[in-house]
């Protein structure tokens with residue numbers, strides 16, 4: 001892995017897994033910024049030396065190598081891209097208060113992942129089982145909080161797709177999985193957020209880097225069987 005500047009990738013190499021929503025955040029951001037990069041798909045079941053060396057603390061993807069130097073954690077990478085490539089379209093707003101607010105909500109979007117896991121990673125049932133009521137309620141509360149922050153705006157960043165959108169858009173493709181496992185309807189509970197999800201899915205940066213909802217559901221079913229089989 002040279003990470004050289006002469007290969008058109010600007011020395012950017014992304015260690016990722018295509019289906020990882022955290023890695024998808026980074027690919028969406030790179031696409032929005034028009035930055036070229038190379039992907040190095042990782043095997044998380046048998047982590048290689050490069051991943052272990054690049055992210056010795058967590059051993060997780062995504063890791064962005066810039067001229068060989070690793071940047072870990074998806075949100076830190078998005079932030080880094082804004083700072084390291086100031087001539088590209090910014091994701092974070094310029095105003096300090098708006099920036100702090102965007103960071104808060106991007107971190108909050110992680111709740112979709114953890115809450116979602118409580119809905120779909122259950123031992124009983126074949127996938128359509130009734131969810132724990134508290135997990136379902138928590139998911140609805142998270143969706144409503146995000147919808148309240150979105151308000152009447154096109155995107156969380158306003159008219160322009162930004163930091164919170166890039167952080168949350170991968171999970172929009174999981175809404176169908178949350179609905180099927182949680183017995184809920186995002187369109188009924190949060191129509192504004194459902195409309196935002198549809199807007200994101202039509203965006204080239206998102207469509208090219210996120211699996212369609214049915215595919216996410218299928219993969220989650222397979223992953224669930226694999227995880228439960230190991231326990």
Ligand SMILES: N[C@@H](CCC(=O)N[C@@H](CS)C(=O)NCC(=O)O)C(=O)O
Pocket residue numbers: 017020021022023044058059060061062072073074075
């Ligand atoms: N907080 C991290 C989460 C990254 C994460 O959980 N990545 C998963 C893939 S979706 C991973 O690498 N898992 C491997 C492991 O836990 O060993 C981020 O935002 O980058």
